[in-house]
Amino acid sequence: MTEYTVEFVGTGETIEVSDKQTILKACIEAGIAQEYSCRVGMCLACSAEIVEGEVTQPAARGLTEAEREDYALTCMARPQSDLKLDRGVYPPSIEQDAADAAAAADDD
Numbered sequence: 001m002t003e004y005t006v007e008f009v010g011t012g013e014t015i016e017v018s019d020k021q022t023i024l025k026a027c028i029e030a031g032i033a034q035e036y037s038c039r040v041g042m043c044l045a046c047s048a049e050i051v052e053g054e055v056t057q058p059a060a061r062g063l064t065e066a067e068r069e070d071y072a073l074t075c076m077a078r079p080q081s082d083l084k085l086d087r088g089v090y091p092p093s094i095e096q097d098a099a100d101a102a103a104a105a106d107d108d
């Protein structure tokens, strides 16, 4: 087991996270107010932009392949290096989901 340092830019919050642990679980244990909802990699509520470093998140089904390079779903993501994350930054596909929902509502 390897421990990595995860720093949240702009907040001054830093935690140690094992490569076997999700970033969200470590946040909850540390009392950091990381937003989340589904905890199964689908809703994107727990998203953070990867400013620096790498994660593994094979179960992050809510992200496109391209988005997995730049965004972490913290409920699924485990660190593979020290990280800098910007919490509450969402991938472009979340905007598309909102647009699709609005279009569907207009059709009614």
Ligand code: FES
Pocket: 035, 036, 037, 038, 039, 040, 041, 042, 043, 044, 045, 046, 047, 062, 073, 074, 075, 076
């Ligand atoms: S809490 Fe829903 S994707 Fe992480």
